[in-house]
Amino acid sequence: MTGRSTGRALVFRQFGDPASVLALEPQAMPVAGAVDADAAVIRMSCRPVNPSDLIPITGAYAHRVMPPRIAGYEGVGLVEQAPSGCGLAVGDRVLPLRGGGTWASFVVAPARYCVPVPAPIDDEVAAQAYINPLTAWALLVDDLALPRGAVIAIDAAGSAFTAVVLALAADHGWSVVAVTTAPQRTAGLLTSGAAAVVVVAPDDTAADLAARIRRAAGGAIDAGLDAVGGMIGTAVALSVSPGGAFRVYGLLSGLPLPAALAGQVAGGVTVRPFWLRHWQDQVTVDRWSEGFAWTFDALARRRLTLSVAEAFGLDDWQAALVAAARRDRQGKVLLSGG
Incomplete structure (x- = not known):
């Protein structure tokens, strides 16, 4: 003691x-x-x-x-x-x-x-x-198991969570389209490895923003990640290509996604929340320890900065x-x- x-x-x-x-x-x-x-x-x-x-x-x-x-x-x-x-x-x-x-x-x-x-x-x-690195690792590596070459669209792109996603993307060969309401973050996101940055405009509708996200991707979007909800989260969901995945891990705006969202996205897109605690309950200690091993290695080698x-x-x-x-x-x- x-x-x-x-x-x-x-x-x-x-x-x-x-x-x-x-x-x-x-x-x-x-x-x-x-x-x-x-x-x-x-x-x-x-x-x-x-x-x-x-x-x-x-x-x-x-x-x-x-x-x-x-x-x-x-x-x-x-x-x-x-x-x-x-x-x-x-x-x-x-x-x-x-x-x-x-x-x-x-x-x-x-x-x-x-x-x-x-x-x-x-x-x-x-x-x-813990929270951001393990959530990102669990979501992308374990839950979605994205293959090399996958394209991810993510909102709240100035967040620490996005920094982890970009580090994971560099390691796994994924491409990231970052969606942000702050244009001043564009240069930093591109320097950190985002393939493209989409800045939300005040008059954007979900359909308009989704179209700009798809254009920025220059091809199919395999996964959409949402921490915002509301119009922005809806746009990210609508940007995902047929057969892709949309995951919700936060609600920063306080505005819920439309109840009928699952019926509005492209065919075959899975729409689900992702909660770290639920994931940890379903996997072994050895499995989530792999996420910490990646995190500590990435921090030690400065591939990830928090x-x-x-x-x-x-x-x-x-x-x-x-x-x-x-x-x-x-x-x-x-x-x-x-």
């Missing part, structure tokens, strides 16, 4: 605007054995602020996320307690998957879901190595939320320390 035995946690006790309903509360260090004989206690050091952390606080997923609850799904820390024979030692640096909320000093997580982090990868990068915009202490969480909402930021906003 190391350091102090008390900490803090960012808790929401009702649904609402995260800036209004989150509160920094004292947190006692958990005793792993009292929670689960196979659990480890992790002292957190760094956590990103993701849309997927904030949206549940608003009540958007009230069917599966209920207050009171500690916020946050991702981060890195040091093992404080570990069950004997689990392969973890006190002081190991890990990503605690499937634990409680990560926006806290301590997280309790199943030992088998604590992923060791290679020494060359610093905390600010490691903190981002950028940081700013880092804030837990005390400054409100400033962190403001910074995370800035559309012009370059990289993730982090909550550091305990």
